[in-house]
Amino acid sequence: MTAVERERLAIAADLLAPRLLGMLLVRRIAGKRLAGIIVETEAYLGAVDRASHAFAGRRTARNQSMYGRPGIAYVYFTYGMHHCMNVVCGREGEASAVLLRALEPIEGLEVMRRARGPGRGGVPRADQELCSGPGKLCQALSIDRSLDGADLTTGKAGLWIEPGRGEAGVVGRSARVGVDYAGEWAATPLRFFIEGNAHVSGKGGARPGRKRAGGG
């Protein structure tokens, strides 16, 4: 990642979130390269944002990396079993971040499949079941708390972001997921995704034969 790109991470989360769409999240494990196109993100706006872990300036051992330099990762553990990854952005100390919610996997799919484990009946998982959710993509890329605070601009920890290759597609926008408790912030449209992309979360695409809302 170049110095210019690094500088661009110092922008507000609601500007960075759509800009990350189409870019690549890359992981190197044991010499192997795993990568996916970022197709879904959510912006979290720091102290003012009731849905943010940094709401009202909350700062604990768990979320301290949110207050670090733009361009580092904030990885947290939730629901007793899942990890989620954010890109810290804005000015240092602002505690803004962008949650990566889904990827379209393009490199290292076999490694991802192994990390995700077998699907129902031991059947290998479909491509769109690998990274179509914030917990899933962390499992597929073996991202856990050991990568909390990792510098994504140097990639030294084996995790970084690269420019995309070509058009990202039409960007859709909606309220964020799973933040119903956040008052008016719950309805604020801070979720961004690539319209029509099969790897966006919550499509039920991993369940063939299942009815789903008509897409457009």
Added chain:
DNA sequence: CGGCCGATCAGCT
């Protein structure tokens, strides 16, 4: 120190 709950997922109905 106890209790509650979550930026989720998968499996069943």
Added chain:
DNA sequence: GCTGATCGGCCGA
């Protein structure tokens, strides 16, 4: 669509 899994973090006492 609904719910159990599963446990660390956080808050209140």
